Each structure stands twice: as C-alpha cells, then as structure tokens.
Amino acid sequence: MRLVVTGRDGQVAASLLEAGQAAAGVEVIAIGRPQLDLARPDTVIEAIAAAKPDIVVSAAAYTAVDQAEDEPDLAFAVNAVGAGKVAQAAAELGVPIIHLSTDYVFDGTAPGAYVETDATAPRSVYGASKLAGEQAVASANPRHLILRTAWVYSPFGKNFVKTMLRLAADREEIA
Numbered sequence: 001m002r003l004v005v006t007g008r009d010g011q012v013a014a015s016l017l018e019a020g021q022a023a024a025g026v027e028v029i030a031i032g033r034p035q036l037d038l039a040r041p042d043t044v045i046e047a048i049a050a051a052k053p054d055i056v057v058s059a060a061a062y063t064a065v066d067q068a069e070d071e072p073d074l075a076f077a078v079n080a081v082g083a084g085k086v087a088q089a090a091a092e093l094g095v096p097i098i099h100l101s102t103d104y105v106f107d108g109t110a111p112g113a114y115v116e117t118d119a120t121a122p123r124s125v126y127g128a129s130k131l132a133g134e135q136a137v138a139s140a141n142p143r144h145l146i147l148r149t150a151w152v153y154s155p156f157g158k159n160f161v162k163t164m165l166r167l168a169a170d171r172e173e174i175a
C-alpha cells in the first residue's frame with residue numbers, strides 16, 4: 001500500500017516516513033514544497049496524482065499559530081483552500097484521505113472533554129482556518145477521516161515537549 005503524506009519535513013510526515021521504514025507492506029511517500037505547495041492550488045492535484053497514493057494523509061499546514069493573526073490570508077490559503085485541494089486530488093483518484101485538524105476549532109470553554117458533534121467556535125485565525133479546512137476536506141472527498149488532535153510530539157521539528165526539556169535543562173524555574 002502506498003501512503004502519501006503532505007509536508008515532507010513536518011513532524012507527522014517525518015514520523016510516518018520513519019514508521020514506514022519498519023512497516024512491511026506499506027510504502028510511505030512524503031511530498032512537500034516546491035512540488036506540492038498548498039498556497040499554490042495549481043500544484044496540488046498534479047503532485048498527488050504523480051505519487052499514486054492508495055491513501056492520502058493531509059498533514060501539511062500553516063502551523064504558526066501566533067503568526068497567523070498577522071497572515072490570515074496565507075493561513076486560509078494553506079489550511080482551507082490548500083487542504084480542500086488535497087482532498088479533491090484524493091477524491092479524483094478514488095482514494096480516502098486522513099486530514100489532521102486541531103482542538104483549536106473549539107473555544108476551550110467546555111467544562112469537560114469535547115465530542116465530535118460539539119459546536120465549533122474558533123478563537124484564532126489559525127483555528128478558523130483549520131475549521132474551514134475541515135469543511136473543505138469533507139465537501140471535496142466523502143471518504144475522509146478528520147482527526148482533531150491537541151498536541152503533536154515527535155523527535156522531529158519543534159514541539160512543546162522539546163521546548164520544555166530544553167528550558168528545564170537551562171533554567172531553575174520556568175514561568
């Protein structure tokens with residue numbers, strides 16, 4: 001089976017590439033810029049078709065949460081329009097898509113854990129762009145699975161765990 005993941009150097013893509021090396025019967029192919037640029041929708045269909053997927057994992061995204069407040073157009077182009085194009089590409093090939101989304105689609109005020117049917121209410125540009133991406137994916141490809149994860153940790157790239165480990169090694173106290 002050929003699993004094609006978007007975002008070559010991202011945490012999820014790098015982790016899937018590593019896992020694919022140990023998994024029998026699964027070939028993982030990661031595609032990223034410049035071949036696949038979510039901000040340039042014209043690149044997406046061709047790049048995904050060329051990779052000949054049996055399944056697509058849509059992991060590439062504009063993930064700079066704070067910066068997105070100053071770059072809403074780019075965040076929406078990548079996370080909404082671009083994600084929708086990835087789902088369209090998978091649909092045209094007749095294959096399913098797993099799309100990574102975020103808990104930022106919620107406002108965080110619920111007293112307990114969220115379920116899929118809870119009302120969304122993003123409070124940030126990033127959250128709103130990811131919610132628009134969910135809607136674009138769902139309408140472009142009926143064979144979709146959307147994962148609203150809260151944190152992604154891996155040995156690759158930047159993440160909260162690595163930041164905390166670094167700060168803990170350097171400082172007596174962390175505010």
Ligand SMILES: NC(=O)c1ccc[n+]([C@@H]2O[C@H](COP(=O)([O-])OP(=O)(O)OC[C@H]3O[C@@H](n4cnc5c(N)ncnc54)[C@H](OP(=O)(O)O)[C@@H]3O)[C@@H](O)[C@H]2O)c1
Nearest residue numbers: 007009010011012037038039060061063100102150151152
């Ligand atoms: N990290 C978290 O804690 C977290 C939490 C909840 C949800 N998520 C979601 O989980 C998914 C994976 O997150 P991650 O932590 O693996 O992200 P990441 O490490 O920040 O990687 C994002 C990837 O997206 C690529 N990308 C950005 N803009 C692009 C564009 N215009 N065209 C093509 N590729 C582009 C980046 O490419 P370059 O390497 O070229 O920059 C990078 O490979 C994302 O959808 C994110 O929204 C993440």
